[in-house]
Amino acid sequence: MATLALTAFFLLFIWNMAATSDGAYDYDTSSYTQCEIYPAAPLYNGGILINPSFEDGTHGWTELIGNSKLHIETQNNGNKYIVASNRQMTYHSPSQKLQNLSQDAKYTLSAWVQIRGAVNSALVKASVSMDGKTYISAGNIMAKNGCWSFLKGGFVPDWSPTHSKLYFESSNKHVDILVDSVSLQPFTDEQWRLQQEERIRTKRMGIVIVHVTDVHGNTLEKANVAVKQKSRRFPLGSAIAQTILGNEPYQRWFKKRFNTAVFENELKWYFTEPQQGNLDYKFADKMLAWCNANGINVRGHNIFWEDPKYIPSWVTKLNNEELQKAVNYRIKSVVGRYAGKFINWDVSNEMLHFSFYEDRLGPNASYTFYLAAQRLDPRTPMFMNDYNIIETSQDPNSTVDEYIEMLRKIKHSGRVMEGIGLESHFSKPNLPYMRAVLDKLGTLGLPIWLTEVDVNSNFDHQTQATYLEEILREGFAHPAVEGIVMWTALHPYGCYRMCLTDYNMRNLPAGETVDRLLFQDWMTSVRGETDKNGSINFQGFFGDYDLSVSLNGKTATQAMSVYQGDGIQHLYIQI
Structure with a gap:
């Protein structure tokens, strides 16, 4: 046991030294x-x-x-x-x-x-x-x-x-x-990439030591060990639309890659109640059922949207008393129907840029939406969601300080489990600014998601792919980011701004980038032999794995997981 403890200590020491031995890692995360x-x-x-x-x-x-x-x-x-x-x-x-x-x-x-x-x-x-x-x-x-x-x-x-x-x-x-x-x-650029890789190694991966013995507990040297990751813990996904229903090629492509989805439009008020009292959740229900059947978590997007362009026309024509009754009914209808079924909710979309409900129902209107939704779904985090927070510093309506101030007002309105949604509709990314804002938001200790990642369609496909990779790497590397969703729902006409594939499910350059990250850079596969102590160690991304060990014609298999936590995981398997 002393040898095992010494080995574990040595591995942690080497790992930490690798993360701090180069001046490239001296990025200062401090923020206030x-x-x-x-x-x-x-x-x-x-x-x-x-x-x-x-x-x-x-x-x-x-x-x-x-x-x-x-x-x-x-x-x-x-x-x-x-x-x-x-x-x-x-x-x-x-x-x-x-x-x-x-x-x-x-x-x-x-x-x-x-x-x-x-x-x-x-x-x-x-x-x-x-x-x-x-x-x-x-x-x-x-x-x-x-x-x-x-x-x-x-x-x-x-x-x-x-x-x-x-x-x-x-x-x-x-x-x-x-x-x-x-x-x-x-x-x-090299230092920046090394900083990202160090953060990924320390925040998204764990160290595992596999110990191989025979049935008598004797350690086995030179046993062949194969470890293959089959799923990831980090939530990464894309928007989907009703076009995925019944589209088997699209379904196969999506579920092979992603563990998280969000409905592009099918849950929005203008979609579920186009005329007052005429509720229609059939597409949202079918899409949720498909996601559930395939182990895909779903974000609830959204309960309200502050932009008048995306509010049902009949809602905008109500007087204030009628509007208050309508929003109360909307919360009860959609949150009551899906309570506990989404991993988080976007409650009032784009509050920094628009204020329809505040203008009509008073300055605290949207804050009451958060509290009412939380009461109906008490275990699900309630997110703000807005754009140009990390994308640019040139939008005076969406400074990080205004975002933080609004979060504080929501918190003061009552007991709300808050979350930070950053839409992430980028043009050319400014990575130092993006990281700086994430540093500042990260001091709040709230879950941060990049919720609608894409790159402007003014760029050609290859440039979109290049910028997308920069954004995904920066987001995945930041320890405060807990999920990433791309805004790439597929339609016959294309996508909102950026597609990962064409409509025949052939990858575009952005899709090739995503596949390389998911299946190469951020996926763990290990083959090797045990040492004289009957052990083999590896660093693996958090997720679920298949483990196979063979020696002298005998084989043992076992499911295993690499999970987030302090120290080194030890796994014991017998042949």
Whole structure:
């Protein structure tokens, strides 16, 4: 037993050393969601920036353009920070020239920011100018008056500029911008990929030692061991539509790959009740039955959609009293019918961008939807779901801070098990920004799902596949992400924006990418021989496996699982 304990300790030591022995793994996951009295120290000691904590006055920092004033102030604990006052333009702020930006690097950015003025808060953006003609949005923060908020973001230059500048801006020209503990840290593409692989290895895989003995308990050396994964624990899937019903080629293709689904439209209010009182759940029922029969979990999407374009026309014509009765009936109807049958619910879709129900029923209308749905389905998490949270920092309606604030309001409305749904409708992905936002949301300790992943159809199929792989790898590698669903329901005309196959179930480039990830990169298959101690060890993705052991004409088989937990799993099998 001492030998086994020593072997296990050695394996864990080697595994952890592999994850930390290279400087490429020094990505700092730190993030903060509370407004603080004092800022923390700059990440990476400021990285490539000069004077990131303003201990040397304004050295390295200048006013971007114009007549605003820069000066240094000191807090009562001795902390120094820079202030841009007398701002006349949105971009009047502290700025610093950046040297040797490279299109072959990924840049992570962070800063502590606050505002001073007649308002309680204002949106402040971090931007980068390149060669005076391109301006990159690298992150944003809803900065508060009187305390420090943490901005975390990043960017990837489209080319290597001759000259560039980092600066901050706010559309509210009447506030002073205060900045401290600024950091800009580059990583090569190789370092970024190594970080992803290390996270996947430590967060999505476990170490297993298989011990082989005879019936008398004697260890057996040189026994042939084969381990083959047959299912995965991590929820990964796609949207489906009614087109999958009765379509056996589509069904075979889907269930071979995915363990999770979501109905594209068949559960939405305009689909299930196109005329008031005319309920129609037949397609949703049939699709759920097919998923259940094939071991596929389903997300409940959605109970309400705030966008008036997707609200039944008859609903928009109701007076307020009638509308309240209609929404109450909708919750009872759909949640009551499917309580306990979905793994999570999108309760009120796209609340950051639209506010139909709040405009009609009061500012807390959607929060009451969450509470009512939770009461009918108390064991199922209730998700917010919105777009442009991780896709871009240029949508002022969907900053990560606004998302967090709305989550807090839902929580304060009552006992609700919350979840974070990030639609993930990407154009060209900004991976440093995506990771930074996931870091920040991850501090909340709530389940995070990428719920509608796709890539803009403006790109050709191969480019879509390239960007899709970047998004899936980044999402799968982040420890806070608990599920990924692509928005790729198949129709005769194609898909919403991106298809994995054509209608004859032949893979398109995006489908080839998904297959390579699922069946090669994120699937475990091991063959080998036991050592002199009768053991063989391997790292495997969490999931279910078939184990086969043979020696001298004898064979034993056994089902096994690799599950998430501390330490090393030990499995014993006799021949």
